[in-house]
Amino acid sequence: MIGLHKTRTAIGIDVGARSIKAVQLHQSSGRYRTAAISAIPRPVADQELSGDELRELRRVLKRQGFQGRDVVLAAPDKALLRGVFDLPRQVSGAPVAQIARMELARMHQVAPDSFEMICWEPPSSDQPQSKMQAIAVGCPHTTANAFLDQFEENGFNVCGLDIRSAAAARACAPLILAPPTITAILDVGWSATKLLLVCGGSIIYERLLMDQCLSKLISRLGEKFGLTMTAACQVLDTIGLSAAADVQELDEQSLAVIHKIARTHFDGVLEELQAPFAYVNHQYPGDGIQRLLLIGGGASIAGLAPYLHERLRIEAATATTSDVLESAPHLLAKANHPAATVALGLAKFTGT
DSSP: OGGGGEEEOOEEEEEOSSEEEEEEEEEETTEEEEEEEEEEEOSSTTOOOOHHHHHHHHHHHHHTTOOSSEEEEEOOGGGOEEEEEEEETTOOSHHHHHHHHHHHHHHHTOOTTSEEEEEEOOOOOSSOTTEEEEEEEEEEHHHHHHHHHHHHHTTOEEEEEEOHHHHHHHHTGGGSOOTTSEEEEEEEOSSOEEEEEEETTEEEEEEEEGGGOHHHHHHHHHHHHTOOHHHHHHHHHHTTTOTTOOOTTSOHHHHHHHHHHHHHHHHHHHHHHHHHHHHHHHHSOSSOEEEEEEESTTTTOTTHHHHHHHHHOSEEEEOOHHHHSEEOGGGHHHHTOGGGHHHHHHHTOOOO
């Protein structure tokens, strides 16, 4: 009776600026397989989430093979409180979380009991033996309650609220190199590009690159060529940074301009990566950063992975659902896009 032990996970829902991504998995004997996957375009980029959108989301998910009302959400990134603290090495266990909460509250000038928090200690580095490091991320109660209420009021049962960083690392786990080698994850998003550095199963560094967001690159292309946002996105996906793009509709001069705009943007990203890469390579001596995984809506831009590989001299590749899980043939087209990777990580959320 094979089917008796097969269950569906909660639906991982990643609300992005331009689309809402959803993934649900089959779980059987501790192993996962993609059950349903979807990306629903939003009416207006970066708009506030509305009840109409959520009711339409429920209808779309039902039509596309999702089951149940249980969902796991990613907390809105912009509202999160982040902090990294050096603590006496003698401190451990519950006192670490207590000290981190007080420090996070002081840093952001909020009440210590006004947010939910997760806190972890990254693997030991070569920092002085008298000190240890703690990383904390908090979500204000006002933000969390408003976000959860929206979903609950529109027919969803929210059974978990996670952070995007943890979901991304969880989804990419099969592709993360064994410690002490470090894996970088670059989430190329519409409103921000985020860098995560992971050692084994632990996030050791996180940075939001707000000025290096995909929307700014799309705007530059649109202004240069008089394109709509949709058309500019299509141009970027199909031409991007690839020097060998075979697009007959465009002359060589136009292709060169597109390549230059895209490369200039990602050269800015590379410049932003220099300091964290140098810091982590210094803190964690050894092989350092050896692999870069690309996720998010902009990760599939033509030529991006080879360009970053050439400049950084490390392995660079996209991380999609089909790269880490088995997917049915009819889901492969959707599973091959790295925009849904965070939603996959949310679907694997266990609350532990």
